[in-house]
Amino acid sequence: MKILVVEDDLALSAGLCFELDMNGYITVAAYNCQKVRQLVQNETFDLAILDxxxxxxxxxxxxxxxRERCPDTPVIFLTANDLEENILKGYDLGAEDYITKPFNIKILLKKVDVALRHSEKAE
Incomplete structure (x- = not known):
């Protein structure tokens, strides 16, 4: 399973990718919107984790x-934005989950697993 990790904090991005890779996923890191736009034109992802x-x-x-380009790719927001209006906006945009920082890596890994299972069932 290939996961797009979009996080501009380089240390956090590296840590996320390491943990996901150690759990059997293939990760592709992007640090800004421009890179994400390039990546989604040429690659498909099973999940996106977005800051x-x-x-x-x-x-x-x-x-x-x-959502327009790849509507079936599940999205998990991982962000410091913890206001109720932001969380609701994330879900309204179709996110599978919305996780606020700081977070527990084991819980994030479980949520990734669940999101991917839901996605597989939908196919």
């Missing part, structure tokens, strides 16, 4: 764009 605050845009807009 909301990115240097050249936001994850909400990326989620909208990804």
């Amino acid at each position: 909301v605050n990115l240097p050249d845009g936001n994850g909400f807009e990326l989620c909208r764009e990804m």
Whole structure:
């Protein structure tokens, strides 16, 4: 399973990719919206983990764009934005889950597993 990890904090991105890779996933990291747009034109992903605050845009807009291009790819937001309105917006955009930082990596891995299982059942 290939997971797109969109996180502009390089250390956090590396840690997420390491943990996901160690659990049998293939990860592709992107640090900004421009890179994500390039990647989704040429590759398909089984799941996307999106930060909301990115240097050249936001994850909400990326989620909208990804829904148009690849509507069946589940999205999990992973962000410091913990306001109720942001969480609800994430779900309204079709996110499978919305996780706020700081977070527990074991719980994130479980949520990734569940999102991928739901996606497989939908196919």
